[in-house]
Amino acid sequence: MRREGSPFQGLGTVFAKELTDNISSVRMLVLELLIVLTALAALYGAIDNLRTNTAEDPFLLLRLFTLSSSPLPSFVAILGFLIPLMAIGLGFDSVNSEFNRRTLSRILAQPIYRDALLMGKFLAGLATLAVSLTALWLMVIGLGLLFLGVPPGTEEIGRSLVFLVIAIFYAGVWLALAMLLSIVFRSPATAALVALGIWLFLTVLWPMLAPAFAQVIAPPDPRYAALGLETPETGLWSQFLLRVSPNDLFGEAMLAILSPTTRTLGAVFLDQLRGAVMGAPLPLSESIMIAWPQTVGLIAATIVLFVVGYILFQRQEVRA
Amino acid sequence: MSDLQNEAPPPDTVIVADGLTKRYGQASAVDQISFNIKKGEVFGLLGPNGAGKTTTILMMLGLTEISGGKISVLGYDPARQPLQVKRRVGYLPDSVGFYDHLTAMENLAYTAKLMGLSLKERTERIADALKRVRLDHVAHKRVSTFSRGMRQRLGLAEIIVKRAEIAILDEPTSGLDPQATLEFLDLIRQLKAEGTTVLLSSHLLDQVQRICDRVALFQSGHIVLMGSVAELSVQVLGAGFVVEVEAEGTGIARRLATIPGVSNVETLAEDRFRMTAERDVRADAARAVVAVDGALKRLSVDEPSLEAIYARYFQSKQSGDMRHAA
Numbered sequence: 335m336r337r338e339g340s341p342f343q344g345l346g347t348v349f350a351k352e353l354t355d356n357i358s359s360v361r362m363l364v365l366e367l368l369i370v371l372t373a374l375a376a377l378y379g380a381i382d383n384l385r386t387n388t389a390e391d392p393f394l395l396l397r398l399f400t401l402s403s404s405p406l407p408s409f410v411a412i413l414g415f416l417i418p419l420m421a422i423g424l425g426f427d428s429v430n431s432e433f434n435r436r437t438l439s440r441i442l443a444q445p446i447y448r449d450a451l452l453m454g455k456f457l458a459g460l461a462t463l464a465v466s467l468t469a470l471w472l473m474v475i476g477l478g479l480l481f482l483g484v485p486p487g488t489e490e491i492g493r494s495l496v497f498l499v500i501a502i503f504y505a506g507v508w509l510a511l512a513m514l515l516s517i518v519f520r521s522p523a524t525a526a527l528v529a530l531g532i533w534l535f536l537t538v539l540w541p542m543l544a545p546a547f548a549q550v551i552a553p554p555d556p557r558y559a560a561l562g563l564e565t566p567e568t569g570l571w572s573q574f575l576l577r578v579s580p581n582d583l584f585g586e587a588m589l590a591i592l593s594p595t596t597r598t599l600g601a602v603f604l605d606q607l608r609g610a611v612m613g614a615p616l617p618l619s620e621s622i623m624i625a626w627p628q629t630v631g632l633i634a635a636t637i638v639l640f641v642v643g644y645i646l647f648q649r650q651e652v653r654a
Numbered sequence: 655m656s657d658l659q660n661e662a663p664p665p666d667t668v669i670v671a672d673g674l675t676k677r678y679g680q681a682s683a684v685d686q687i688s689f690n691i692k693k694g695e696v697f698g699l700l701g702p703n704g705a706g707k708t709t710t711i712l713m714m715l716g717l718t719e720i721s722g723g724k725i726s727v728l729g730y731d732p733a734r735q736p737l738q739v740k741r742r743v744g745y746l747p748d749s750v751g752f753y754d755h756l757t758a759m760e761n762l763a764y765t766a767k768l769m770g771l772s773l774k775e776r777t778e779r780i781a782d783a784l785k786r787v788r789l790d791h792v793a794h795k796r797v798s799t800f801s802r803g804m805r806q807r808l809g810l811a812e813i814i815v816k817r818a819e820i821a822i823l824d825e826p827t828s829g830l831d832p833q834a835t836l837e838f839l840d841l842i843r844q845l846k847a848e849g850t851t852v853l854l855s856s857h858l859l860d861q862v863q864r865i866c867d868r869v870a871l872f873q874s875g876h877i878v879l880m881g882s883v884a885e886l887s888v889q890v891l892g893a894g895f896v897v898e899v900e901a902e903g904t905g906i907a908r909r910l911a912t913i914p915g916v917s918n919v920e921t922l923a924e925d926r927f928r929m930t931a932e933r934d935v936r937a938d939a940a941r942a943v944v945a946v947d948g949a950l951k952r953l954s955v956d957e958p959s960l961e962a963i964y965a966r967y968f969q970s971k972q973s974g975d976m977r978h979a980a
Contacts, residue, residue: 339737347767355755436751440809443715443745444768445737652717653708 348454425512701872744813887958903948
């Protein structure tokens with residue numbers, strides 16, 4: 335049965351309203367402060383480190399993202415940890431709060447389809463995250479200019495832009511997950527707890543569990559162990575399992591993009607090293623090729639989670 | 655209801671339901687209901703909670719899927735052309751909600767934008783609608799400070815902004831204080847006066863009776879009674895009007911019983927009589943008393959109350975069921 339009219343009617347209106355709500359909300363302000371302050375601390379550590387090490391480096395700006403000085407992790411590691419928190423904070427009550435405020439049936443009685451409401455909310459959330467991340471990105475470049483005094487090269491800007499795009503899709507995965515949970519659970523508290531649970535599991539527990547599972551699936555060979563080496567099968571399984579977590583995908587993609595010397599993520603084959611000058615940076619296009627599967631993984635996860643939420647929302651009864 | 659299905663709807667009909675059914679798994683929330691609603695009338699859906707009133711409303715708006723039967727709203731099919739229907743029909747849900755952090759004006763502006771109104775039209779219509787529901791003095795206040803009655807009126811303002819041809823109000827007066835209820839019923843009368851068709855669901859019978867031209871009584875997914883209050887009272891109570899006469903004189907009771915249309919005369923006291931009739935027979939009763947040289951002291955009519963009809967209907971149903979069970 336075909337329905338008449340465009341599913342996107344009203345999309346712009348919903349988008350504008352949700353974006354205003356997101357940006358003006360106290361919740362967003364707190365999350366942004368949290369990220370900016372931790373990021374500033376990490377950057378301060380990195381800048382301090384860079385100024386004392388005067389070794390010549392063609393990618394000084396990129397070092398700002400990846401350099402860590404204990405006890406703080408690097409800027410990228412902090413983002414990998416906090417972006418999910420921000421996305422969950424934006425999405426965990428987006429649909430169920432409309433039910434609980436009893437606004438949903440009133441809004442859906444206007445001449446729009448449900449598609450427009452859900453899509454508008456998702457895009458508004460993604461736009462909010464994109465704006466925050468772009469601001470953060472500009473802050474890093476600005477601080478780099480101020481404190482390092484070295485203007486960034488074209489390639490550095492290009493690489494950091496790719497970083498920005500991947501970070502936005504990483505945020506998209508978590509936003510789509512949070513919205514999916516806000517459709518499944520009628521109570522925002524439950525949705526938030528489940529989302530935070532998944533976040534903690536994937537970022538903290540999974541990196542420890544994945545190698546353990548890998549050892550169960552492919553038990554280590556004592557011959558390798560005797561040499562103090564990791565069994566290749568176990569290593570491959572461990573990496574395969576780790577990549578289930580978007581956190582790991584983001585980390586790998588960042589490694590490839592922000593450390594130009596990265597030649598491969600995972601096992602190195604001999605032909606990849608043939609003719610390679612060790613320690614020489616790869617051109618940007620090659621780095622993007624390396625990070626491509628991870629990036630596509632993040633985009634695909636965003637789309638799949640959104641579609642699942644979309645189907646559930648379409649079938650949901652309007653009455654509370 | 656079978657005769658309704660075969661009848662072609664009259665040209666001024668705005669909503670036609672025919673064998674409308676909604677099933678959740680095995681259970682039917684709405685089972686084979688049929689009704690026609692004419693343009694400009696106030697139609698009441700009544701019945702206990704969970705009888706299928708809200709489900710019927712949601713099917714009219716295309717907000718829930720239809721399991722069987724047909725419904726047409728202003729000539730459109732809500733399942734296939736929901737946007738056309740929703741552009742012309744205003745809906746005030748049961749205990750309506752607004753975005754608490756926005757003002758009354760901003761809340762209306764959002765829905766008006768969703769309706770596709772231009773900025774100029776929006777501003778004019780919203781100011782006008784807020785004035786009509788007497789919320790213009792709080793237009794720039796956040797909705798979180800509003801009472802329940804004010805929220806309901808704001809919901810009605812939304813329908814006015816839409817210039818809806820049909821207004822569907824789900825339990826609009828439940829939980830309102832008597833003053834707010836009166837004000838709200840008055841606003842509904844104004845809508846009717848402007849030619850808007852109003853569909854009203856409620857379980858508050860006296861209010862429905864005060865305002866509705868016709869009612870449909872729902873019970874566990876079926877429409878068990880439908881018609882104007884007078885028609886229903888004839889159907890259920892056997893007569894529409896109860897006239898009480900207080901008069902002194904002889905032979906009054908006998909004389910009253912001869913009035914055409916009177917089905918029963920009870921003698922309550924020596925000088926008090928209660929007549930059951932299918933029409934308002936007060937004038938005839940007065941003439942009758944005077945004709946036997948009686949002294950007429952009081953003459954009153956009890957209009958048939960929906961409450962009595964409702965109570966009687968379910969009573970007889972229950973005793974019928976009990977007999978059946980025995």
